[in-house]
Amino acid sequence: MPAHILVVDDEPDISALVAYHLARESYRVRTASSGPEAIRATEVERPDLIVLDLMLPGMSGLAVLEELRRRPETLDIPVILLTARREEQDRIAGLRLGADDYVSKPFSPQELILRVGAVLRRVQQAPPVVKGGKVVRVGPFNVDSGAARAQVEGRDLDLTPTEYRLLMTLMERRGRVQSRRQLLEAVWEVTANIATRTVDMHVQRLRSKLGDEADWIETVRGFGYRFRNEPPR
Incomplete structure (x- = not known):
């Protein structure tokens, strides 16, 4: 149907x-x-x-x-x-x-x-559960693609599938600036040339769920976002 x-x-x-x-x-x-x-x-x-x-x-x-x-x-x-x-x-x-x-x-x-x-x-789509999936750890963050679980300081994060993919993408590409276009393609699977603030709004929602660790996601003005390699000051 x-x-x-x-x-x-x-x-x-x-x-x-x-x-x-x-x-x-x-x-x-x-x-x-x-x-x-x-x-x-x-x-x-x-x-x-x-x-x-x-x-x-x-x-x-x-x-x-x-x-x-x-x-x-x-x-x-x-x-x-x-x-x-x-x-x-x-x-x-x-x-x-x-x-x-x-x-x-x-x-x-x-x-x-x-x-x-x-x-x-x-x-x-269900959250991306991957058989024999990998675990990505950065600072206090731990994301297990095999269990579709994201944690910060050992606390489970209550993320939507989109927020999970966004966090996973940023962590996998940590240290590298990701443009909104790159994130749209990786997380939303949108390749058309459209103007959107969807990425900004979802980053804001994700940060709100990270609490005291929100500053690990850095805004690079004029370019996009970057997940830090080192703890923020």
């Missing part, structure tokens, strides 16, 4: 545009124009992915996302946010609530289709 996508937007022209391009890619598409309608739609048929506008009547997109993550039957449905460029704080809040990606308005339908495909591929 083709993936079922729920598109939630109160602007009929945008809903129709998104639905048209998704249907061209053979996705099954359903639309909703408000927050409560979106929640009801997930109760009728559980979607494989939700494209969710933040500015909705009656119930904001953030409130919808929070409700989805609260319910056991919908907590793991991947969500891509549609946001206006000025809503940076809302984007950050959405990613902290568990959104998987975001696309800024005005947006390219081709970019949205690429994002939908990439997110579906990621969530359909």
Whole structure:
């Protein structure tokens, strides 16, 4: 069965545009124009992915996302946010609530289709368990690809599959600056020439889970990110 996508937007022209391009890619598409309608739609048929506008009547997109993550039957449905460029704080809040990606308005339908495909591929994959996999140790960090486990100071990290792949990639390439393009290709499997802050947002979320050891991931301004070889000062 083709993936079922729920598109939630109160602007009929945008809903129709998104639905048209998704249907061209053979996705099954359903639309909703408000927050409560979106929640009801997930109760009728559980979607494989939700494209969710933040500015909705009656119930904001953030409130919808929070409700989805609260319910056991919908907590793991991947969500891509549609946001206006000025809503940076809302984007950050959405990613902290568990959104998987975001696309800024005005947006390219081709970019949205690429994002939908990439997110579906990621969530359909289990964390990368490798038979006889290797263990990577750097400072207080220990990542075991055979057990799909990441630890810091002996404490298990509660990471999403994407965060796990991001940490593993940075640790394997420690000491070397990784551009956003390189990380998109290695972690998200996106090779198209698109502008995105997805990498930045996920690095921020990963750092928040590393606690006192967050500074092991260094921002190299104008270039990207680097996992340190030596403890940060």
